[in-house]
Amino acid sequence: MTRTGNRAPAVAVRGVGKRYSGVSVLRDVDLDIAPGEVHSLVGENGAGKSTLLKILGGAIRADTGSLHFDGAPVSVGNPRDAIAHGVSLISQEGALVPVLSVLENVFLARWANRLGFRQARADRRRFDELIEFTGFDVDPRERVDRLPIGTQQQVEILRSLGRGARVLALDEPTAVLAEHEKANLLELIRRLSANGTTVILVSHFLDEVLGVADRVTVLRDGSLVLSDDVANHTPGSLVRHMVGREVDMLYPEPAPVPPDAPVRLSASGLRRGLVHDVDLTVRAGEILGIAGLVGSGRTETLRLLFGADKAVDGVIEVDGTTITSMSPRRSMSAGVALVPESRKEQGLVMARSVQDNVALASLGERRRGPFVHRAAERTAVDNVSRAVDIRVARKDAPVETLSGGNQQKALFAKWLLRSPRVLLIDEPTRGVDVAAKAQIHHLITGLAAEGMAVICVSSEIEELLGLSHRVLVLRHGRAVGDFPRGTPREVVIAAAFGDEGEIT
Structure with missing residues (x-):
């Protein structure tokens, strides 16, 4: 149930819109998020969830509309502005300094100091207090680039809490976590909420959303179609609002393996x-x-x-x-082909086109001497794109402009061209x-x-x-x-x- 009562919303969004290359990714969104509430944003890839979080966190600017934090209108032009207002964004891309230690990242530019001198022991005490509160197991001396992705995410949460964030915006925080780590993070979200921190959660895991959130907002094609208490919904009802139709959420039964295979x-x-x-x-x-x-x-x-x-x-x-x-x-x-864990770092060249990425692993099959047969390439890419249902207006669009689901399908298509x-x-x-x-x-x-x-x-x-x-x-x-x-x-x-x- 919403906790707003007579208090001003911790976050209020009024008429927010955003366009890229003439295409609307957010349309006139109005939304109130109460203090101390866990509020989840759900929707298909490309629905505008991450874009809205990035606007709140100062990573991008809205084209239209306004933001209000704690009842006051604010101008958020960059992450520093958002942090100054107590809003911290933890995105899927991450924002740590890889060559620095965990401790250095957590207190970057916010060292304890006295008369201009850094107080290392005070920083370590602050770090230990954060560890005790979160229950994380992170070595403060370890370099960040040597940590698994899930642990790096924990470092970002520690940094946000160390900055005294009153609003924590989390974009797919459990996507890289094992089962027990997910459970620990969700319990931490509940404790943060109980202590008055407002949590905005983007997640594709609907059972997770219904288990931890107070309220849920559904975005579809950049527009807000639902904002309601989670108690009124099931995974099936949320999916119907998300896609505008029924979706079979059961796993397909794999065909039996022939005994002589x-x-x-x-x-x-x-x-x-x-x-x-x-x-x-x-x-x-x-x-x-x-x-x-x-x-x-x-x-x-x-x-x-x-x-x-x-x-x-x-x-x-x-x-x-x-x-x-x-x-x-x-x-x-x-x-043998490998679809790797990280499509952005290991699987796709994000700045190159969809066609270039899908064709990349099989260029030799369409080479004529030192040249690539471009017509044959376009035909092959078109055929495999239809087979895996990559939805994109133009194959020459950068793959980074695709939704996460279409990027993943492009990664599959890249390898399937090799049969x-x-x-x-x-x-x-x-x-x-x-x-x-x-x-x-x-x-x-x-x-x-x-x-x-x-x-x-x-x-x-x-x-x-x-x-x-x-x-x-x-x-x-x-x-x-x-x-x-x-x-x-x-x-x-x-x-x-x-x-x-x-x-x-």
Whole structure:
């Protein structure tokens, strides 16, 4: 229930609009967010959620309309303005200084000082107090660029709280977290709200929204279509408002694997860094899920299978042929493709066009001497774009202008142009909306039904259990369980935690 009462809203948005290249991404949005409220913004990719957060956080300016914080009109032209008004934005892109330590990032430009001299002990005491309040486990001395993405996000939250933020705007904060980390963050959000901090949460996880938020606002095509108490809604009702129609939210049933299906990829004794003696196999038409906590070696295993990192020991075979000196080039030649964890940092060239990105991995197939056959390229890109349903007005538009769901589909399309026999996928639906998520799930099961072998890593245990024929669980870099389809969720989670934690 809203907490506004007789108090002015912590945040009030009046007639806010934003256009890019003549296209409206926000249209005349009016919204009140009460002090101490957890208010969630939901909608499809491209609905305007992140744009609205960036306007509140000063990352971009609105073209029309006004903002009011604590009842007073404000001008927010940059993040410094927003911070001065007690509003802190934690975006998906992050805003840390990679080469500095955790402690330096948390108190950057806000050191404790006396007579111009920094008080290191006072900063450490402040840091320890933040750690005690949040329950995070972060080494203040560690360089930020050496931390996992989820831990970097925790550093951003610590920095915001250290600045005394009264309004915390979080854009997809749980997208990079394991199950227990999500639970801890949601509990922290509840405590912040109880202590009077206003939290604005953008999330594609509707169960999460309904479990932590007081109110929810739905945006569709840049317009506000609903703002209501969460108690009045279910995931299904929110989806109907988000997309304007019914969406099948059930996982598609994967086709049975033929008993005589050949082994497409196998690995034995795979070892490097976190990964210790991992054995696995996947057959034609099979979807093998890999589960585990952050730091269990999931991503590292996929990178070893693709040759992005070179194993110090172990044997990898594709269709019965041992691949020696594994490398991305050799993997691609053998019919193996990798959809990486971060499409922005590892998968796409964000400033280049959709066509250039989709064609990138298969340029050699359309080369005529030193030149690329552009007409053949356009035809190939058009065909695969239709197959995966990339929605974009022009293929020459920069891929960074696409919604998260369309960017992810472009990443799939890039590899499907090579017609791989083995597809490795790391976090297939991270940061995409429910409609795009359903499309990607159907795409994966459809590829497997056509005979492709798929190995899929996901932090969403329900996604793995819903899509996979089998789920392999890693813990501390070792395979500790191989579970068939239909295994209860709690059994898989218990295997991931082992004896060192409790199921959350």
